[in-house]
Amino acid sequence: QTPDAVQRLRNLLNGPTPQIIRVGVRNKGCAGLSYHLEYVDEPGKFDEVVQQDGIQVLIDSKALFSIIGSEMDWKEDQLSSKFVFKNPNIKDACGCGESFNVAS
Secondary structure: OOHHHHHHHHHHHOOOOOOEEEEEEEEEOOOEEEEEEEEEOOOOOOOEEEEEOOEEEEEOHHHHHHHOOOEEEEEEOOOOEEEEEEOOOOOEEOOOOOOEEOOO
């Protein structure tokens, strides 16, 4: 996680309704997979827990192979604000950047 992502996650945890982010993937798009983020109150039974700088992020165990080694960042511009990922495992991605594939 970049410092910007850590700060955004800290803001979510310190808000009026504290939330933890779970990172997963779904089958979607022309390349096969897309990131799926959801806010949860507590870890699920099979979630992997990643901690950095006192911030906890959950990773859906089914997504672990696809996103291991990825860096999570928070980006804001005039049109959007979102978490983005730099994933060294990606072998192929669609032209619009919405989906990716990690198979060789």
